[in-house]
Amino acid sequence: MSAIPEVKPAKSYKPRSRDVIAARVAADIPEGAYVNLGIGLPVMVGNHLPPGKEIFLHSENGILGMGPAPTKGEEDWDLINAGKQPVTLLTGGSYFHHADSFSMMRGGHLDICVLGAFQVSVTGDLANWHTGAPDAIPAVGGAMDLAVGAKKVYVMMEHLTKTGESKLVKACTYPLTGVGVVSRVYTDLATIDITPEGLAAVDIVEGLSIEELSRLTGLPVRAPK
Template structure:
């Protein structure tokens, strides 16, 4: 089955981020999006540990240990970028000042519920971070994740089985198989990996899909 690579997924998300947007990139896959934003497009990347104007990953050997994102990965700071207190960063998130956040997920439901901080397993380590603040505070929530778990179960489900991060907060889902919009009627397929049929996509998706 043909799939989008992680780099293709990141480039596809970057394609949908408009000029002038203020955007938070979550830990994990979403951090790759910073490397695919067109240099001629002005986008203001925010990191919850207190950065605005974050740039792409630095070249090897040019890392600054004091300049990292929320996932502790080395980043760059663009001209005009700023550092500030963690509390100010969360005030931006909670105050509705971010246009888009891109988050990873364990599960997304057919109605846009998001579960991305805990699987509920007894030995799992919860990792709330700023996900709940972002899910509610950002004007649009994009989820970027693999379509299935390592064991082949769909991460797109009728209802989330894991503890929720936010209810009805997800607007668009980007996976290695498709791009889906969460709309009033359910999950609308926007795009699929090349060579993938509608029946193949539906077969590996736990929630009902529709095409316009």
């Protein structure tokens, strides 16, 4: 009987890069979808949309059919995205005022929105607008409108905080953005559906077992079908 335990490397898997997560999200966006990409990490999804598919990007400040950033020197500061960076308009795109834009968001007209998050709960609660720090200047923008209004709310985030705590939690400790709104979470470790029966992995990064994923998450995660 061997008394010497096998020494395992610290990690048997390589977490997905932000670009790989963005590409994974993009792969779930079908042709013809009306999509809002939240500021921060989700903006990267735009770089991975397949060029052959027609997908309509919505920007809350009043653009449908938003195109990529202009070449240097071609910026028009009347044509910016939600992050206030210059963008372009695709042929066939349109402009509209803020009440119309938020009717699109709140009235259930957007098929998908992709948001960043501090935490997502097992019941789909979303916390992404405020850390709760007492000295922080509160700012919410359109986050709460997107959370309640889009047909599907996808979250794109790192699975763990810098100190190793799961961002998928039993109940959010950060202030909520919306209650029971998230349908799917894309992380550097896995793609996970929020279901009435709990968390269900759709795919897991290679080399990571479902047991280890559940342990890191601190919650049971069902294996992919």
